[in-house]
Amino acid sequence: MNNLDDLYRRVIMDHYKNPRNRGSLEDGSVTVNLNNPTCGDRISLQLHIEDGIVKNAKFTGEGCSISMSSASMMTDAVKGKSTEEALKLAEKFSSLMQGNAETFDEYEDIEALSGVNKFPARIKCATLAWNALRKGVEQGHGRHEGIEH
Amino acid sequence: MDPITLKAEFPILHQEINGHPLVYLDNAATTQKPRAVLEALRKYYEWDNANVHRGVHTLGSRATDAYEGAREKVARFLNAGTTREIIFTRGTTSSLNLVATGYGRTVLREGDEIVITPMEHHSNLIPWQQAAKATGAKLKYIPLQRDGTISLQDVENTVTPQTKIVSVTYVSNVLGTINPIAEIAKIAHRNGAIIVVDGAQSTPHLKIDVKALDVDFYAFSGHKMCGPTGIGVLYGKSQLLERMEPVEFGGEMIDFVELYDSTWKELPWKFEGGTPIIAGAVGLAAAIDFLEQVGLEAIDAHEKKLTRYGLERLSAIDGITIYGPRTDRAGLITFNLGTVHPHDVATVLDTEGIAIRAGHHCCQPLMRWLNASATARASFYLYNTEQDVDRLAEALVKTKEFFGDE
Numbered sequence: 339m340n341n342l343d344d345l346y347r348r349v350i351m352d353h354y355k356n357p358r359n360r361g362s363l364e365d366g367s368v369t370v371n372l373n374n375p376t377c378g379d380r381i382s383l384q385l386h387i388e389d390g391i392v393k394n395a396k397f398t399g400e401g402c403s404i405s406m407s408s409a410s411m412m413t414d415a416v417k418g419k420s421t422e423e424a425l426k427l428a429e430k431f432s433s434l435m436q437g438n439a440e441t442f443d444e445y446e447d448i449e450a451l452s453g454v455n456k457f458p459a460r461i462k463c464a465t466l467a468w469n470a471l472r473k474g475v476e477q478g479h480g481r482h483e484g485i486e487h
Numbered sequence: 488m489d490p491i492t493l494k495a496e497f498p499i500l501h502q503e504i505n506g507h508p509l510v511y512l513d514n515a516a517t518t519q520k521p522r523a524v525l526e527a528l529r530k531y532y533e534w535d536n537a538n539v540h541r542g543v544h545t546l547g548s549r550a551t552d553a554y555e556g557a558r559e560k561v562a563r564f565l566n567a568g569t570t571r572e573i574i575f576t577r578g579t580t581s582s583l584n585l586v587a588t589g590y591g592r593t594v595l596r597e598g599d600e601i602v603i604t605p606m607e608h609h610s611n612l613i614p615w616q617q618a619a620k621a622t623g624a625k626l627k628y629i630p631l632q633r634d635g636t637i638s639l640q641d642v643e644n645t646v647t648p649q650t651k652i653v654s655v656t657y658v659s660n661v662l663g664t665i666n667p668i669a670e671i672a673k674i675a676h677r678n679g680a681i682i683v684v685d686g687a688q689s690t691p692h693l694k695i696d697v698k699a700l701d702v703d704f705y706a707f708s709g710h711k712m713c714g715p716t717g718i719g720v721l722y723g724k725s726q727l728l729e730r731m732e733p734v735e736f737g738g739e740m741i742d743f744v745e746l747y748d749s750t751w752k753e754l755p756w757k758f759e760g761g762t763p764i765i766a767g768a769v770g771l772a773a774a775i776d777f778l779e780q781v782g783l784e785a786i787d788a789h790e791k792k793l794t795r796y797g798l799e800r801l802s803a804i805d806g807i808t809i810y811g812p813r814t815d816r817a818g819l820i821t822f823n824l825g826t827v828h829p830h831d832v833a834t835v836l837d838t839e840g841i842a843i844r845a846g847h848h849c850c851q852p853l854m855r856w857l858n859a860s861a862t863a864r865a866s867f868y869l870y871n872t873e874q875d876v877d878r879l880a881e882a883l884v885k886t887k888e889f890f891g892d893e
Binding site: 342345346351376377378379380400401402403404457459460463 | 828829830831834835838845846847851854860861889890891
């Protein structure tokens, strides 16, 4: 079960069982609803973006430990970051999922998800929240209402 | 029948996955192929391959004989009246779309009703949603009982003289429910409706007699019954198929083609536009031979026994939820393991060499009815053994421990 231990490190289970930033934001935020039609995971991400800064991020949703812990980490990591920094983080996360060694000094917990790349069927679980982030930032530029997916 | 001897006929099952002998329990998704089927495909391509219905040459005749011979085999297998009633398709989804489009959209008028159930696979649900939208017909659902079965009283209450089509699955791919098709057919016919049956999960496991069931259309896939992917069947009563319009036009399906109009071949070829799935039909015929040699009754009995054993072993696991009826059910068990998400369950099981399915099983409305966003499913076939069930149960206990689920 070595690979499994790598995959489900304590830090992932902690984020899964005690998710950070779970909930909804007030008006004035961007909402992105994304789901993974092949397995039923879904996330509703809300971002409060002001002057190019992600002031706050919250999510609700249903899914496995990988998708939900990834959402918990992502929302924590991007809070207070500029939208460019947030998008850079999303790029770095994609690279991590492709099996590249990446460090996340900004938010070290994310590195715990590196084991996911050994389980190809689970990569889309891990990237769901980050895809929602990309869409949210895109929409947040005009601060208009989010589109639904 | 002896599942261990049968297992020897399936080369793919003799491998290790993540350091453990493979236990394949995803048979409701697709089944593995015995040597006889693999050999038939190889022989066809190495010896007989040509296009059908047009070759004057020897290979053309051999390929045509093999293809039309497969149709005869399917007709006998289902106890259909004639080969005119057997249309080869890409699979159950194609078959059901063909009925919904070719028959449904031709016959349905505004105010007519289509009756289905909430346990339908998306492939027996969305084609009817679309047909209803296109024609102004109304889509109605027979409600489910709390145990995931349907009552004939509810069928009586839902089907009315306005109902033109009743379309139900024989066996639920999630609940394992076996629906009373012959009785539902009687109710449909009494109201002047036709009955369409999704046989994807029943044909591999039960003896099917379309005459005894008195169904009007019956759809199934080859790959869930030891055959290749990409081949399926639509059975239809010939008088209904005559009224039905082709959906695909082109080569193979025409009689005379003029500049501004054309006529179609007779049944069943008018529904088989383009070069057909010849090798697929040959493989399906070999799969039918294989299943008949084992015996459908024996397969059914083996799976029922295995399912009883599985229910007993899995029910003993603390915190497990098992869905569907407890008795009279098909060879699959859908469950959730406490608060552990089914994806996580499937990943842990995979590291133990056990293949199961996790997700919504192409049944989103049914998942909502079950109040589950996803479920895990173990499904059995003729090569599964009690040892496979033991390995599953043991791995599930390990999974619980791993996640520290209390």
